[in-house]
Amino acid sequence: MKYDYLIVGAGLFGAVFAHEATARGKKCLVIDRRDHIAGNAYTRSVEGINVHVYGAHIFHTSDKAVWEYVNQFAEFNNYINSPVARYGDELYNLPFNMNTFSKLWNIATPDQAKAIIAGQVEKEHIGEPANLEEQALKLVGRDIYEKLVKGYTEKQWGRSCRELPAFIIKRLPCRFIYDNNYFSDRYQGIPMGGYTPMVEKMLEGSEVRLGVDYFDLKKEGIDAEKTLYTGSIDAYFGYRLGPLQYRSVRFETEILDTDNYQGNAVVNYTRREVPYTRIIEHKHFEFGKQEKTVISREYPSEWHMGQEPYYPVNDAENNALFAKYQALAAEEKNVLFGGRLGEYKYYDMDKVIASALKLARAELN
Numbered sequence: 001m002k003y004d005y006l007i008v009g010a011g012l013f014g015a016v017f018a019h020e021a022t023a024r025g026k027k028c029l030v031i032d033r034r035d036h037i038a039g040n041a042y043t044r045s046v047e048g049i050n051v052h053v054y055g056a057h058i059f060h061t062s063d064k065a066v067w068e069y070v071n072q073f074a075e076f077n078n079y080i081n082s083p084v085a086r087y088g089d090e091l092y093n094l095p096f097n098m099n100t101f102s103k104l105w106n107i108a109t110p111d112q113a114k115a116i117i118a119g120q121v122e123k124e125h126i127g128e129p130a131n132l133e134e135q136a137l138k139l140v141g142r143d144i145y146e147k148l149v150k151g152y153t154e155k156q157w158g159r160s161c162r163e164l165p166a167f168i169i170k171r172l173p174c175r176f177i178y179d180n181n182y183f184s185d186r187y188q189g190i191p192m193g194g195y196t197p198m199v200e201k202m203l204e205g206s207e208v209r210l211g212v213d214y215f216d217l218k219k220e221g222i223d224a225e226k227t228l229y230t231g232s233i234d235a236y237f238g239y240r241l242g243p244l245q246y247r248s249v250r251f252e253t254e255i256l257d258t259d260n261y262q263g264n265a266v267v268n269y270t271r272r273e274v275p276y277t278r279i280i281e282h283k284h285f286e287f288g289k290q291e292k293t294v295i296s297r298e299y300p301s302e303w304h305m306g307q308e309p310y311y312p313v314n315d316a317e318n319n320a321l322f323a324k325y326q327a328l329a330a331e332e333k334n335v336l337f338g339g340r341l342g343e344y345k346y347y348d349m350d351k352v353i354a355s356a357l358k359l360a361r362a363e364l365n
Contacts, residue, residue: 003222004021004027004224004226005027005225006227007031007230008031008227008228008230008231009031009032009231009339009341010031010034010037010038010199011037011040011230011352012038012041012199012349012356013353013355014339014356015037016356018202019202019203020360020361021206021364022204022206024364029207029209029222029224030203030207031208032208032209032212033211033212033213035211037196037199038195038196040055041195042196044194044196047293048288049282049286049290049292050194050286052282053253054249054308055249055251055280055298056265056266056285057195058081058190059076059187059188060185060187060348060350061186066350066353066357067186067350070353072201073201073202074197074201075191075192076189076190076192077189077192077286078189079265079285079287081183081265082094083266084264084266084267085267086269087147087151087271090103091103092147094180095180095182096148096173097180098110098178100148101116101174104144105143113174114176116141117144117174120141121137121138121140121141123142124141126138129166130166133145133150133161133164135166135167136149136150139169149161149172150272151271151274155272156247157247157300158247158301165315214229226334226335226336227334228335228336229335229336230337230342231341231342232341232342233322233342233343233344234321241321241324244313244321244325245303246309246312247300247303247310247313248301248308249298249300249301249308250299250301251299252299255294256294259290259293260293261295262279265281266279266280267281277298278298312340314344338356338359
């Protein structure tokens with residue numbers, strides 16, 4: 001069978017492009033090496049709870065057009081992301097706001113909080129920050145850094161903050177208001193019923209084959225005018241210039257015989273000694289009332305070939321290598337590259353959708 005587009009990857013980028021292409025009468029084959037659609041946004045029902053299998057995915061955007069676009073495929077609830085940070089037995093609200101500062105220093109006013117932060121920053125005597133630790137200390141002072149930044153960041157990146165470049169934390173926003181809403185975006189929420197049904201609607205009209213490896217299919221031969229590739233760009237070229245670096249994550253998920261384990265969807269564990277970065281309690285994303293609960297612990301890890309790549313390590317060395325792969329990609333005839341792995345860029349979901357729409361409109365109009 002002849003296809004107009006072979007779309008490699010049934011995640012958000014591929015699904016949006018497939019929807020736009022089929023709406024214009026194009027015949028699309030969408031493949032994914034996994035046994036499910038929706039990529040890392042995949043959700044599945046466990047004990048009647050929609051579990052975010054690859055970590056928390058909270059949709060947020062200030063782009064009204066993107067918000068209206070996704071609402072074609074799902075009804076979103078009014079979930080507001082308000083994570084809690086746990087340092088030992090101490091609990092603090094995130095992002096850093098007056099609730100955080102009040103608990104940390106037993107103060108009540110923004111002026112008091114600003115004075116404490118400014119005083120701590122001044123004591124550090126930091127000029128141009130040489131590493132992430134110095135950057136954080138210059139931004140928020142010693143108390144916030146030690147309790148809420150240092151341990152979490154070192155677990156996330158697998159190395160000391162003194163060994164990490166300053167640019168990773170370009171800013172640590174402090175809100176001098178009593179507001180625990182993590183995102184400042186106008187629109188936010190979770191699709192009622194999870195992300196998988198939403199992506200399934202996007203893929204209506206396309207042929208979908210799961211558990212199919214692109215490189216195996218390529219060897220067998222596939223009759224498609226063009227290919228949209230959303231996998232790792234270095235893998236596409238057989239790592240001929242060397243592999244790009246990523247961070248990976250391991251998830252440890254369990255069902256608990258309680259209706260409420262931690263009282264919040266997201267709790268970050270900021271002490272270095274705790275091996276996981278956070279615990280997700282999935283039912284709270286959709287205000288669940290089930291008798292049991294499902295939690296997932298997240299363990300960041302170094303990425304090795306064969307593992308799932310999650311976070312691109314966008315330092316100068318890797319960005320330079322990616323630029324070389326981009327140059328190779330530009331020479332590929334009838335192949336389009338997109339998405340988090342194809343563009344070697346960490347994308348929020350709204351940015352993935354906006355990027356896919358931009359590519360689709362340029363390609364199809």
